[in-house]
Amino acid sequence: MTRILALMSVAAMVLAGAVASAADQTVMLAVDNMYCDACPYIVKQSLAKVPGVKNVAVSFEQKSATVTYDDEKTTLDALTSATTQAGYPSRVIP
């Protein structure tokens, strides 16, 4: 009985873990130095290249990038670093 309970609880934990970590997060980044109309293209491409990023929308008017990503595969630091390395420093808007 206890062994079955133990197995069931382990299975429940594994399932819970699997479901919980497959989470898509959406975050908005404030991006610097996007003064020219062509610059959003670089920002968008640099973010799209990060593994785990599912969708990127860059706004030239608002100087921001909205990114949907799998938080299992990448981190906010990786996102801001990707744009910064391309020449456009960014930070997360809280």
Next chain:
Amino acid sequence: MVQRGHAANSAAGQADGRKVELAAAGGVLGALAAMSCCIMPLVFFGLGISGAWIGNLTSLTPYQPIFIGVTLAFLATGYYLVYRKPRAACAEGEACTRALPRRGVKLALWAATALVALAIAFPYVAPALLGT
């Protein structure tokens, strides 16, 4: 009298030759500066060159009109010295011994012109080219 005229001509020619070199150099540097903020980051990105230092280039974008203006001034001076002034000075029919600018210098003027034209046109053609 003719001797003095020749000497004066070639001295002036030398001085102008040096001015053209300066104008061409200024034009090339200015054109590169005008490209540094928008075209170069795109080139770097395409080549896989990355680094936080590129952010220093993009932050120069507000100054781009100044770079373009300075470049155009250098180039205008260069072209004037190469094409316009010699024609005017030699018009009297006396023997012209002024030194012609070397081909490399003229090439630099034209290359700088092409680059600054690219820098000026870039904001207009890029969205169409990049598909944004």
